[in-house]
Structures are given as C-alpha cells and as structure tokens.
Amino acid sequence: MMDYDYIPLPNRGPLSWPDGKTVALVFTFNLETWDLTKDHDKPYYAGGPAVLPDSLPANVPDFPNYTWREYGQRVGIWRLYDLFDEMGVAASCTTNAVTFERRSAMVDACLERGWELLAHNYEQGELLTNFAHDPAKERDIILRSIEIYEKHTGRRPKGWLSSSLRGTLNTAGILADQGFEFYCDLMNDDQPYMLRTENGEIVALPYSNEINDFTLLTRRGHTTSEMRDILIEELEVLHEEGKQSARIMNVGLHPHVSGRAYRIRAIREFIEHAKKLPGVWFPTRSEIVEAYKPQAKAHIG
Secondary structure, three states, X not given: OOEOXXXXXXXXXXXXXXXXXXXXXXXXXXXXXXXXXXXXXXXOOOOXXXXXXXXXXXXXXXXXXXXXXXXXXXXXXXXXXXXXXXXXXXXXXXXXXXXXXXXXXXXXXXXXXXXXXXXXXXXXXXXXXXXXXXXXXXXXXXXXXXXXXXXXXXXXXXXXOOHHHOOOOOHHHHHHHOOOOEEOOOOOOOOOEEEEEOOEEEEEOOOOOOOEHHHXXXXXXXXXXXXXXXXXXXXXXXXXXXXXXXXXXXXXXOOOOXXXXXXXXXXXXXXXXXXXXXXXXXOOHHHHHHHHHHHHHHHOO
C-alpha cells in the first residue's frame, strides 16, 4: 500500500537544482491511443472528457469524439514536434503501450529525437481504477505495458503515468516492485517527494491538471493568449519562489488540444519567455529524480 508524510512547505529543508537553477520546467506530450469501441453497453470514458457531451454506449462507435482525438495523432503531434525542434526544447513523452502497435510513428518520433519516454498504461480507456480491488489484474496491465515498451525500445521504462491519472493504492507498490524510479499520478506539490510502498520507496514527481492544456483550453475555455499568460504567470511565481527552495512545473500537452493551428502560438510564446529567465532548467524527469534522490532525506526526512 502507498503512504507518504504530510510535510507542509515551510517545514521542509531547502531543495536545489544543478547550476543554481530555481525551477525545473517539463513539457509532457501525451501519446495516447483509444479503442474505437469496448465490449460493453455502458458509456465509454475514453481517458478524458468528450468534446460532445452525449455519451454513447461503448459498443457503438462515437466518431465525433474518436476522430476529435485522432486529429492529434494525424496532425497535431507533428505541429508540436516541429515547434519544439525549432525552439530547441525536448519534451518528456508518455505513451500507451498500444500506441507502439497502432500509431508507432508518434512514438518513433520521440525516440528518434532521443527524448524521454514514460509508460502510460496499456490503452488510454482502460483505467487502473477499474481494478482497484483486483491488484492481480492491475499488475497484469502494468506488466503488459512494460513488455510492449521493452519490445519496442530495448529497455525498461523508468517512469509511469496512469491513464487519466487514475492509479490505485496498489499502483506505486507494483511499480516499485518492477524497478520504476518515479510515479507521476499525484498532483499535490510543486516539489518531488518520496512515496513509501511495501516494495520500497519511489519518487513522486507531481503532474498537474491545472497547468494542462485540456483543463485550460477544453474544460475552461481559455483563449490562446489567456493560456500563454497563465503559463507565464505560473512560471514567474515558481521561478521567484525557487530562489529559496527549488520548484518543478509540468506542462501537460495533448496533441488534439495544443496541436491545433490556432493554439500553437501559446506554447511558442511561453517557451520564448521561459528561455529568457536565467533560473529555468529544462530537464527530463529522470534528471530531476537523479538530482532529487541525494537530497530527499534532508528535504523531507
């Protein structure tokens, strides 16, 4: 079972990043793939809210919602890759295992660039919380995800993000048992911290649904310029706070959301701003974990 201490920010030791950087800025490309249908007649939650709200039974194709997401696989992701190549910034990608099999070009593009790649469940619509009371089934999903990851990359994944961040009390322990170094489902901090499990410790590297294109643009309806301004303001505050104790900022991006032509400007202008701040570090998650582990006990002992 997963456990962690409640240590409020003022009660922690100081945290530092290499070369005196004050904030670690991570961009996440979510390389997700959904089944068109499921073999049941309940509504199908395809790893995220639908663009059209009237849910269909899972065994009926929902082409508006399916193809809305598929736009990211066919067009949006390439717009994002092109932008990040132009800006000289690497993203930290997450991938469903089935993306390797069904939409391999998306993952190949990440690997060809030498970017970081995290495991992100088996299929986006198969949530681990469906098996919260069946740890053997949850373990099977994680092991199948690892197997396909290894088959296509030649190495084991170091980090994990569950579909829709829907992990269970058992997830972190299963991951620790399989040698994972970090777990990203929890959203409760601006700094890493350690999770205890029955199989040893694993680093919690918080994700964010607040600083996330799906929340800002799709759920809340912010404009392109408003999204840019929100990202800039978040970074500015963390950058200043990080002078006392370092921070992290994760920007979650979905190709069918940020990859639209009229939205890509928000990401471009935010990166331009971030690159002007001397205290901003653009690491992989693995680099954050490597920098954090030697400090963990003094940070939150």
